[in-house]
Amino acid sequence: MPVEFIGFITNNNASETIVRSGPVLDPPYIETVAKAHELAGFDRALLAFHSTTPDALQVAQHVLTITKRLKVMIAQRPGFTAPTLLARQLATLDQFYGGRVSLHVITGGNAIELRQDGNTLDDKDERYARTSEFLDVVRLEWTSEKPFNYSGKYYNVENGFSQVKPLQKGGIYTFVGGGSDAAVEVAGKHADTFALWGESYAQVRDVTARVRAAAAKHGRPTPRFSLSVRPILADTEEKAWAKAEHILARATALQDQTGYRRPNHATDGAKRLLALADQGTRIDKRLWTEIAKLTGANSNTTALVGTPEQVAEVFADYYDLGVSHFLIRGFDPLVDAIDYGRELIPLTRKLIEARDQQRGIAAE
Numbered sequence: 001m002p003v004e005f006i007g008f009i010t011n012n013n014a015s016e017t018i019v020r021s022g023p024v025l026d027p028p029y030i031e032t033v034a035k036a037h038e039l040a041g042f043d044r045a046l047l048a049f050h051s052t053t054p055d056a057l058q059v060a061q062h063v064l065t066i067t068k069r070l071k072v073m074i075a076q077r078p079g080f081t082a083p084t085l086l087a088r089q090l091a092t093l094d095q096f097y098g099g100r101v102s103l104h105v106i107t108g109g110n111a112i113e114l115r116q117d118g119n120t121l122d123d124k125d126e127r128y129a130r131t132s133e134f135l136d137v138v139r140l141e142w143t144s145e146k147p148f149n150y151s152g153k154y155y156n157v158e159n160g161f162s163q164v165k166p167l168q169k170g171g172i173y174t175f176v177g178g179g180s181d182a183a184v185e186v187a188g189k190h191a192d193t194f195a196l197w198g199e200s201y202a203q204v205r206d207v208t209a210r211v212r213a214a215a216a217k218h219g220r221p222t223p224r225f226s227l228s229v230r231p232i233l234a235d236t237e238e239k240a241w242a243k244a245e246h247i248l249a250r251a252t253a254l255q256d257q258t259g260y261r262r263p264n265h266a267t268d269g270a271k272r273l274l275a276l277a278d279q280g281t282r283i284d285k286r287l288w289t290e291i292a293k294l295t296g297a298n299s300n301t302t303a304l305v306g307t308p309e310q311v312a313e314v315f316a317d318y319y320d321l322g323v324s325h326f327l328i329r330g331f332d333p334l335v336d337a338i339d340y341g342r343e344l345i346p347l348t349r350k351l352i353e354a355r356d357q358q359r360g361i362a363a364e
Helices: 027-040 055-066 082-094 111-117 122-143 179-192 201-217 235-253 267-279 292-294 308-320 333-363
Strands: 004-008 045-048 072-077 101-105 149-151 156-160 174-175 193-196 222-232 305-307 323-328
Touching: 004 333, 027 055, 027 082, 027 333, 045 055, 045 267, 055 072, 055 082, 055 222, 082 101, 082 122, 101 122, 122 149, 122 179, 174 179, 193 201, 201 222, 201 308, 222 235, 222 308, 222 333, 235 292, 235 305, 267 292, 305 308, 308 323, 308 333, 323 333
Parallel strands: 004 045, 004 323, 045 072, 072 101, 101 174, 174 193, 193 222, 222 305, 222 323
Antiparallel strands: 149 156
């Protein structure tokens, strides 16, 4: 099973440990980070979605323009753009840029933030029901060779049809994220890849089993799985843990300036990470939970700490559990993306290839 590395392109130079000094939308920085990801060997990069930030669809188009091979993973929230329109927007981009477009569907767990975009569905399960209908319509728009009708609770389409289809046969590759039972149900019906946070081995086993069962119920093949984590690397394990402690101290000191503070809510995914943090600061071999605990796990905030060889070994362990995509970003986004390309990415690919070959020999 091929392994894939996904990076993260921010709109400006900021993180839990870096206070933004430039504009909210910093095109030169975006261009530099995008090119760094391509040169570092990333397969694709995530463009995030929040209710107050620059539009990910347009940022992604710019990234596609200034790169040659890097794919984009465009985060979108169902409910704010008509599914027929978004389907055509993405299909058009896919045609322009050689099939390098993927969709990351995030339903959203914070009703307060969602109301900033005019959301009227405070019940999360109902939002996921809307997401499922949304993806029904998107898929029809991508694949139907004749006008279609769709009648649902949230969307009704009469004679829907798109003249432009994605370059990718069968529709644009779709990631679905979320930690609730409703999210798992949507993933089982619609996801090509289900996106997990950086969780423990036991949690990964649990969630992947639930997604497999949901996919089987819908008569679909099991989606692939993605893990989101923050590697903290150094040339010795001791130096890596010292670096992690420095990151924690800086993030703690800068919370008021960066805005990465514990929110007044917790999504199901955040609750899982916080429950993990309650078990200890170091889980399994080297999963570090301190930043998740500090910030309320309001994004992918667990880290893997060690040498490139040690972190690659953990990635191989997750691969053995069924994870084939690794979404990685650092606390110094540009510098860390370059650093990951030097050793971590090639080491992981080599180790996983060796494990696959061993399995092939054993099978014979």
